Amino acid sequence: MKFSTEELIEGIQSGNKRLIAKAITLVESKKAEHRVQAEELLKKIMPLTGNSVRVGVTGVPGAGKSTFIENFGRLVIAQGKKVAVLAIDPSSAINKGSILGDKTRMEELAKEENAFIRPSPSSGFLGGVANTTFETMMICEAAGYDYILIETVGVGQSEVLVADITDVFLFLKIIGGGDELQGIKRGIMEMVDLIFINKVDQDNLQKAKNTRLELKRALDFIPPKEKGWKIPVLLGSALHNEGLQEVYDTIFEFIDLKKKSGRFEEIRVQQAEKRFEYWVQEYILSLMKKSDALEEAYHMHKKNASAMISNPSTEAKLFVEKFLSNENRD
Numbered sequence: 001m002k003f004s005t006e007e008l009i010e011g012i013q014s015g016n017k018r019l020i021a022k023a024i025t026l027v028e029s030k031k032a033e034h035r036v037q038a039e040e041l042l043k044k045i046m047p048l049t050g051n052s053v054r055v056g057v058t059g060v061p062g063a064g065k066s067t068f069i070e071n072f073g074r075l076v077i078a079q080g081k082k083v084a085v086l087a088i089d090p091s092s093a094i095n096k097g098s099i100l101g102d103k104t105r106m107e108e109l110a111k112e113e114n115a116f117i118r119p120s121p122s123s124g125f126l127g128g129v130a131n132t133t134f135e136t137m138m139i140c141e142a143a144g145y146d147y148i149l150i151e152t153v154g155v156g157q158s159e160v161l162v163a164d165i166t167d168v169f170l171f172l173k174i175i176g177g178g179d180e181l182q183g184i185k186r187g188i189m190e191m192v193d194l195i196f197i198n199k200v201d202q203d204n205l206q207k208a209k210n211t212r213l214e215l216k217r218a219l220d221f222i223p224p225k226e227k228g229w230k231i232p233v234l235l236g237s238a239l240h241n242e243g244l245q246e247v248y249d250t251i252f253e254f255i256d257l258k259k260k261s262g263r264f265e266e267i268r269v270q271q272a273e274k275r276f277e278y279w280v281q282e283y284i285l286s287l288m289k290k291s292d293a294l295e296e297a298y299h300m301h302k303k304n305a306s307a308m309i310s311n312p313s314t315e316a317k318l319f320v321e322k323f324l325s326n327e328n329r330d
Helices: 005-013 018-030 031-048 063-078 135-142 157-164 182-186 205-219 243-262 263-288 293-306 313-328
Strands: 053-059 085-088 115-121 147-151 166-175 194-198 234-235
Touching: 005 031, 005 135, 018 031, 018 135, 031 115, 031 263, 053 063, 053 157, 053 205, 063 085, 063 115, 063 147, 085 135, 085 234, 115 135, 135 147, 135 157, 135 313, 157 263, 166 243, 194 205, 194 243, 194 263, 205 234, 234 243, 243 263, 263 293, 263 313
Parallel strands: 053 147, 053 166, 085 115, 085 147, 166 194, 194 234
Antiparallel strands: none
């Protein structure tokens, strides 16, 4: 059944999870007619957005991201808040569908009335986030969710791109991963706002404290991302709900600092500008595919670049010039 834009907006505002999911599916669609309706929908809900705390949760596979998000989400709900979880699953290389099922890994949170969980395939998009995650986040904000938790794929150094759409970038660490200093090389430590060392118990407490010390020493060599904020390294166990209240309080403290300094709105403006730049590229490529001649020229210049017949930047310039001259003729 197809829903009108007005029906979807009414469903979003009333908190109808089925219609919220339908709206997200619409935004994720690449069909031309769906894109038109999606743009209309997003334009109309914009006044309702911007009131959430956007938290990106990243970490290596096995760090316990899903367990952390489930129990942290339940803690946030206990504070009288509503939580939306956008869980980005690795995609199948064959059909682009999700490999994992986050609702089956967050059974208790999924039962909560004030929680909404949306697994989305990354569809091969780099950065650990799906290409419409920002827009999905807008829908969740319009539906009145106070916290948007984004669980990223957790692989690849381009994972840091999640920081471009969130207010807080939380890095989950486990003891013995051997990446205390490697993390700096990957660049992830330059983007992080908060570190939580997970799976800490009495047996490994001393090791956890040593890991925290090493991480703090490593962070001393990185220029502070936010003035007046020294990145906290917290210890706990998401499975046993230990340390999660401290994470919640630290996130509140960090957001408060950014708002008082004016950096909160400033960064959100920058993030919106980056999304604009992303969609400009998407729409240019979409227009290109409507012209056989342009698509042929695109692949020719791309082949010249990959074969190193010419400098890639030169080939890109030549193609863009052809693209613009073709658009002007139209």
